[in-house]
Amino acid sequence: MTILIVLAVITGLLLWYAIHGREWLKTKPWANSFFTAIEPAEIALFKKSETILFARTATALGAILTMLTQLGEINIAPILPFVPPKYATLVQELYSCLPLIISFFGMIVEWLRNRTTKPIELVAVPDKVVADSPKLTEAVAMADATKVEAVQAVADAKAA
Numbered sequence: 573m574t575i576l577i578v579l580a581v582i583t584g585l586l587l588w589y590a591i592h593g594r595e596w597l598k599t600k601p602w603a604n605s606f607f608t609a610i611e612p613a614e615i616a617l618f619k620k621s622e623t624i625l626f627a628r629t630a631t632a633l634g635a636i637l638t639m640l641t642q643l644g645e646i647n648i649a650p651i652l653p654f655v656p657p658k659y660a661t662l663v664q665e666l667y668s669c670l671p672l673i674i675s676f677f678g679m680i681v682e683w684l685r686n687r688t689t690k691p692i693e694l695v696a697v698p699d700k701v702v703a704d705s706p707k708l709t710e711a712v713a714m715a716d717a718t719k720v721e722a723v724q725a726v727a728d729a730k731a732a
Contacts, residue, residue: 575640583633590625627682634675641668691715 597603611620618625648667655663694715702708 579633579636583629586629587626590622590629594622594625621685623685624682627678627680627685630678630681631675632678634671634673634678637671637674641671 597606607614614620618628648664652660652663694712697708697712702712
């Protein structure tokens with residue numbers, strides 16, 4: 573039980589940091605030295621992306637819970653009396669898969685974050701509206717070109 577409490581506290585802190593804390597701390601002058609110190613770790617661990625931090629936290633949480641479930645550390649016996657007997661085995665099997673499902677959700681979120689690079693304001697416009705407006709078509713093309721140029725500039729700088 574102690575492991576689960578520690579895991580819950582660490583997960584809660586990481587999720588708070590990903591969802592609200594990092595942005596809030598960035599507005600505080602006293603946190604500048606903190607970000608200077610941890611920036612290399614942020615880049616290495618989650619590319620300074622709150623979305624990737626959230627995804628990797630979910631992935632790790634699922635992996636840890638999978639291990640604990642396999643070791644028999646997590647016991648759902650207290651809720652089984654509320655489950656009809658014919659479904660008890662199904663509930664136990666689904667419960668055993670739940671941590672793995674959490675990990676897969678984390679992996680999917682990270683994959684989607686790496687795949688989607690346009691600002692949400694550009695993505696949310698219907699394709700028909702973009703196609704019907706030369707100005708919007710140009711803006712989307714310019715965003716794509718700018719993204720490609722920026723990524724290439726970073727790659728060139730890393731290579732030098």
